[in-house]
Amino acid sequence: IDICSNDLALLNFTSFEGxxxxxxxxxxxGDLIYGLIVLTSKQLEPELSCVxxxxxxxxxxLISAPxxxxxxxxxxARRLLSSD
Incomplete structure (x- = not known):
């Protein structure tokens, strides 16, 4: 999975609800996925999860079209997330 980083991320097919x-x-x-990075390491690729x-x-x-x-x-991004 391309996460716009130096490394590609791994996404296990069981990392989705159900x-x-x-x-x-x-x-x-080409699908767009919204998830969390759950594991990072200097020796391994980052791992992504959707739960x-x-x-x-x-x-x-999965983000449905459009x-x-x-x-x-x-x-x-921090300004968008702030409650001020």
């Missing part, structure tokens, strides 16, 4: 070995999500090349620590999606997963990605600076 996914099992038999019930895999239908993820195609929280309780196993719930909470809005994460979706849009915007590149913003870190300071602007």
């Amino acid at each position: 996914a099992t070995k038999r019930n895999r999500p239908n993820v195609k090349v 929280d620590s309780e196993g719930r999606a909470r809005g994460m997963g 979706g849009l990605v915007l590149s913003v600076s870190l300071s602007y």
Whole structure:
């Protein structure tokens, strides 16, 4: 998964809510995914997950069309997240 970093991230097919070995999500090349980076290491690729620590999606997963990605600076992203 391209996360706009030096490394590509790993995404296990069971990292989606309700996914099992038999019930895999239908993820195609070019799909937009909203998730969390759950593991980072200097020796390994980052690992992405679309569920929280309780196993719930909470809005994460595949973004249905139409979706849009915007590149913003870190300071602007923090301003967007602030409650002020």
